[in-house]
Amino acid sequence: MATTGASARRGRAKIMAPRKHGPEFSAEKTWSELARNIREIQDQNASNLSFEENHRFAYNMVLNKHGEMLYNGLKRLVAEDLETLATRNIVPHFPSGTTDPSVQSGEDDLLLTSLKAVWTRHINNMVRLGQILKYMDRVYTQTAKVPATNDLGLQLFLKHIIRPPIKENVMAAILNQIRHERNGYVIDRSTMKGCVDVYLSLEGDTHGATIYKLDLEPAVLKESETFYKREGEELLNSSTAPIFLQSSNGSKQKKTEYTITCQAIPNHICCKSYRITCYPHIFELLYLKKIRVWMPC
Incomplete structure (x- = not known):
């Protein structure tokens, strides 16, 4: 009986793990594809991209425990885009320092228009990115206790755009435009309001006070x-x-x-x-x- 039992144990077939069908998941390859598409979104070329494909890329990265890699990669790409916009679209429009009121008003308006355009583009980009990163916001950001996509975009805009010397030049332009209109010159009020709205949308401290309240209003x-x-x-x-x-x-x-x-x-x-x-x-x-x-x- 003992011999028979031992023979049965030796002859029992070993259960093998089921074979995986399809290609192995690669976090690096998935992120490379998603990062390329994120850059296309930032460059306003999102019309030819597949929402389902990009959503699946982000979903698979979070599902396979690579949420941190996805989040940090997104943060880096957004920061790089904002730095490019600041260097290319805002800094070249700093006022020349002229004392001619009409020329100064035109230069200030150009700077404020540039800031408003960069803000609008950035907000639109973050809305699109938030749509494909919904699973990351629902699962990873809450667990890791980090800002969701939209809040991250606001923080990065404050860090990379509303910073010296851009911050000081924009505030000076707003004050100059108020002064010009008081002195009888015509200004673009919609541009002024758009830039003030930017300051009202950004929080400058942990108590929720806006940049407008902290810096511009005084x-x-x-x-x-x-x-x-x-x-x-x-x-x-x-x-x-x-x-x-x-x-x-x-x-x-x-x-x-x-x-x-x-x-x-x-x-x-x-x-x-x-x-x-x-x-x-x-x-x-x-x-x-x-x-x-x-x-x-």
Whole structure:
């Protein structure tokens, strides 16, 4: 009996692993194909690409535990594209430093137009990439606790575009355009608003404060305070009381228009600064001339 059992054990067939059908998965080859297609998307040549194929590339990489390779590769490609756009489309349009108001306004408008175009292109690219990387965002980014595709795009735009010296030149251009319009020149308000929207879309700290709130708004308020203080002093020194009040009302209407253009500029702060600067002096003037007027609170 023992001999028979031993013979049976020796003669038992070994179970072999099933043969795999189809080619072996290669993370390097898959990423190479996907990276080439991502570059095509960034170059606005996505019309001939297959959404299903690219989605499958990304899906297989995450499924085969290569999510980190996919994510880091995407991050590198987006950063490279933004650096190229900054060097090719924005930096060459920095203002020349001219003091001619009309030439300066044109140069500032060209810079702001370039920034707006780069932003629009980048956002459109990230939307397309997010569509083919949905599985990565749903599985890998949550597990690895890293920003999803769209949030990654915003962070990289802030790092590679809204940086020195681009950041300073863009802010100077926005302030110059406000100054030019106050001085009677015509500017492209839609371009201005588009660039302000960029600053409103980017978060600059861990508390959720936007770049607009941290950097642009304080500069605009400071510029506005300086302008209206100077304007008020000039009016007081050169105008009669009725003309001063008429000009004051016109200035407040201008500030309301700038509030609409820049969206987040607190109009009441500008008006308050203007009244504090000018009204104490005009009160004395009106009292001496015994003129009764209604003053806004």
